[in-house]
Amino acid sequence: MNTCHARQCAYRAAQALLALSLVLNAGCSSKHGKANYAAAGSNCYAKAVPTQGEGGLAWGDSLGSAQQKSLSNCIRYAGRSGGTPDTCQVVLARCKHSR
Numbered sequence: 635m636n637t638c639h640a641r642q643c644a645y646r647a648a649q650a651l652l653a654l655s656l657v658l659n660a661g662c663s664s665k666h667g668k669a670n671y672a673a674a675g676s677n678c679y680a681k682a683v684p685t686q687g688e689g690g691l692a693w694g695d696s697l698g699s700a701q702q703k704s705l706s707n708c709i710r711y712a713g714r715s716g717g718t719p720d721t722c723q724v725v726l727a728r729c730k731h732s733r
Contacts, residue, residue, distance in 0.1 A: 676700075680727040682708035687717010689725075701727050 676693040680700040683689030690707025694700030701724050708722035 677731075678727070678729040680704040680724050682722045682724045684708060684712040684717045684719060684723075685721040687712035687715040687719070689722070697727055697729055700729075 676695055678695065678697045678700040679691065679693045680697070680703070681689060681691045682701075682704040688708075688711040690704045690709075690711050692700055692703030692707050694703055704724060704727075705722055709719040711717075712719040712722060
């Protein structure tokens with residue numbers, strides 16, 4: 635007789651769901667989140683934030699272009715989120731070295 639108690643069945647169902655989710659997510663593990671920036675050659679990034687609201691992060695070919703884009707994004711996002719767009723400042727700006 636092949637019966638399972640409620641606790642055993644729940645445990646087996648949980649194992650099956652975990653295995654299924656691992657199989658489904660395995661195809662996503664080889665994708666890189668920033669591959670599109672690396673392919674485009676943008677290796678500099680900057681982050682600008684306002685005193686209130688959402689800030690902006692941007693990538694660019696040079697440090698100056700990344701800073702300008704992040705300021706523009708900050709002004710746009712701060713205005714949309716009810717923040718203070720006129721207080722946006724770049725707080726982080728760096729370039730990654732090519733390998």
